[in-house]
Amino acid sequence: MLLSNIKFFIYEAFIGLNRSRLMFFTSIATIAVSLTVFGFFILVSVNIHSISNYMSSKFEILVTVKENLPQQDIKRLRAKLARMPLVNSALFVDKDKAWVEFKKKYTHLDLATLIVGNPLPHSITIQVVELNKIKQLVASLKKETDSIDDIIYSGDLSEKLIVFAKYSQIIGVSIVVFLLLATLLIIINTIRLTVLARIEEVTIMQLVGATNGLIRGPFLFEGMIIGLIGALGANLILHFGYQYITQLFVEFAPYFPIVSDKTVLFSVLLIVGTTGPLIGLLGSNISISRSLKL
Numbered sequence: 403m404l405l406s407n408i409k410f411f412i413y414e415a416f417i418g419l420n421r422s423r424l425m426f427f428t429s430i431a432t433i434a435v436s437l438t439v440f441g442f443f444i445l446v447s448v449n450i451h452s453i454s455n456y457m458s459s460k461f462e463i464l465v466t467v468k469e470n471l472p473q474q475d476i477k478r479l480r481a482k483l484a485r486m487p488l489v490n491s492a493l494f495v496d497k498d499k500a501w502v503e504f505k506k507k508y509t510h511l512d513l514a515t516l517i518v519g520n521p522l523p524h525s526i527t528i529q530v531v532e533l534n535k536i537k538q539l540v541a542s543l544k545k546e547t548d549s550i551d552d553i554i555y556s557g558d559l560s561e562k563l564i565v566f567a568k569y570s571q572i573i574g575v576s577i578v579v580f581l582l583l584a585t586l587l588i589i590i591n592t593i594r595l596t597v598l599a600r601i602e603e604v605t606i607m608q609l610v611g612a613t614n615g616l617i618r619g620p621f622l623f624e625g626m627i628i629g630l631i632g633a634l635g636a637n638l639i640l641h642f643g644y645q646y647i648t649q650l651f652v653e654f655a656p657y658f659p660i661v662s663d664k665t666v667l668f669s670v671l672l673i674v675g676t677t678g679p680l681i682g683l684l685g686s687n688i689s690i691s692r693s694l695k696l
Contacts, residue, residue, distance in 0.1 A: 426628065429592040433632030433678065434639070436585040440578055441640045441674040447574040448670075449661050454567040456659040463528040463540065464554040471524070471549060479549045480526050488539040490529040497522045523551060582681065589685025593625050597690060622686045629682025636678070637671045 465483070467476055476494065484492040501520045528543075530536055536555065543553050607617055644667055651660045 425592055425595055429588060429628050430632045430635065432588050433585055433629060433682075434635035436581050436588070437633055437636035437674050437678055438639045440581045440585070440677070441636060441670050442643075443574050443577050443581070444670050444673065445640070445644060445661070445667075447571060447578075448666060450567065450570045450574070452659050452661050461530055461536070462555070463530065463536075463543070465526045465528060465543060465550055466523045466552045466554070467525065467549055468551045469523060475549060476524060476526075479546065482546075483526060483528060483543070486539070486542065488531050488535050488542070490531045492529075493527045495525045495527055497524045500525070582677070586681050586685050586688075589625050589629065589682050590689040592628060593621055593686045593689035594692070597621060618687075618690050621690050622683055625682035625684075625686025625689075626679045627682070629678035629680070629685075631678075632682075633675045633678025636674050640671060640674065641667070 467479065471479075480492050480494050483489055497520055500522050504522065528539075530539060540553055540555065543550060648660055648662045651658050652662070
């Protein structure tokens with residue numbers, strides 16, 4: 403009984419779609435575009451998160467130790483800093499090695515005539531665990547007044563990066579929600595037009611005693627079919643489009659931290675692929691309930 407009903411629903415759904423071909427193809431194209439943009443913004447959000455994490459991992463705090471501090475005290479300080487919960491790593495930088503590297507980097511400057519001796523202090527380079535807790539870590543470091551001479555970090559840059567990551571995620575989620583609502587409205591209007599075109603047929607079915615489920619079924623399948631085909635089209639565009647974009651970045655900006663993991667792309671395609679039919683089903687149900695008051 404259930405199988406025969408499903409066959410009936412699918413058969414009637416395709417009849418209904420065939421009767422309004424132009425609206426059918428227009429709806430599929432519109433939904434495909436909406437879901438493509440939806441999936442694109444998910445990928446953009448993933449990449450923004452990846453870039454934020456990458457920049458956080460490269461963000462460093464330079465701690466200069468006090469002049470003439472014994473090596474034993476410097477080692478003890480470095481070990482203490484490395485054990486802090488917000489510190490990912492703490493690396494000691496010898497001032498003599500740092501000065502050699504500095505002179506190699508700026509060979510165009512005649513430093514021997516400009517500077518006498520080595521002006522650089524011993525320092526400890528700290529990599530943070532979480533960028534949004536940079537102020538908390540700096541406040542903890544400032545308590546080490548007996549050993550630390552100065553703390554150097556790009557405070558403004560870190561704050562701007564945190565704000566950028568926060569608002570980009572909010573904007574991305576807002577756009578995704580808006581696109582989902584727009585897609586839902588498209589489905590509702592498409593099915594509503596189909597229902598109105600077949601209102602006489604539906605009235606006859608009601609008069610002969612057809613159940614609400616039997617009347618509702620074909621329209622629900624229409625919405626699912628429209629959503630499914632639109633999602634498949636969106637997935638094809640996203641799959642080949644994102645592969646092309648990642649290939650461009652690999653060729654022209656190989657050090658740019660764009661997400662190229664196939665698992666991430668598959669997850670996004672899966673989200674888009676399931677969102678289409680689900681929105682189609684939901685939109686059809688809303689449209690039928692309002693149009694037929696079933």
